[in-house]
Amino acid sequence: MRRLTSIQTSDPLAELITLAQAQARLRRGDGEDDGTIELVIVAALSQLDGVDGILGRALVSQGWADQLSGFPIGDRLPIVLAPVISVDSVTYFDADNVEQVLSPSAYALGHDCSGAYLRLDPNWSWPSTYDRDDAVTLSYAAGYGPAATDVPAAIRLAALDLVEHWYEPGVRVNTDEVPVMFMAKLRRFIRPKF
Known part of the structure; x- marks a missing residue:
């Protein structure tokens, strides 16, 4: 099994940081440099949230699909x-290259110290798949909850x-790098990447 990609299928249900919160933190009035502040918010969140973020986590509830070459x-x-x-679903292309939906009774959602996973029910076996990079798609919702306040303070x-x-x-500043002082605050939330 080779992981092809992870695709965000729906945006977070709420903003983790609002323009008003950032303005208050930066001591800027409404309308004062809003465009730049909004751009900096987007840059900061892109460093933390989702597959490309350093945390390896979804912060506010959002939809994702992981594509794999097989089970x-x-x-x-x-x-x-x-x-x-x-x-939400597990779909796959069967041996005849026809898209199928794996029965939800075939698996259960599990969690351990390394993260979440689907565990195959002992009475089932993973189905055979067609030889293609995107043979399996796992669609799911991830995040701490629907509100920004659900995300750890x-x-x-x-x-x-x-x-x-x-x-x-x-x-x-180089927005491709997160300063060391922030990494120390976030260390316990960082999830290992596969």
Whole structure:
């Protein structure tokens, strides 16, 4: 089984950081440099949230689909992001290259210290798939919950700190890197990547 990609299928249900929160943190009035502040918010969140974020987590509830070249050899199918709220569907292309839906009774959602996974029911076996990169698609909802307040306060605070750090007028910063001081705050939330 080779993981092809993870695709965001729906946006977060709420903004983790609002423009008003960032303005208050930066001591800026309404309409004062809003475009730049909004851009910095997007940059900060892209460093933290989703598959490409350093945390390896979805923050506010959002939809994702993991595509794989086939089912695993063992009974566990790891899910890329944590925390997983629900599994919407598991679809696959059978040996005849016809798309099928795997019965929800064939698997259960499980969690351990390395994250979420689907565990195959002992009475089932993974079906054979057609030889294609996107043979299996696992669609799921991930995140701490539908509201920004569901996200741990340490993550919300670190996101605001990052916005403040990157906003400093007249200072050029590399938004491809997260400063060490923020990494220390976030260390316990970082999930290993597959």
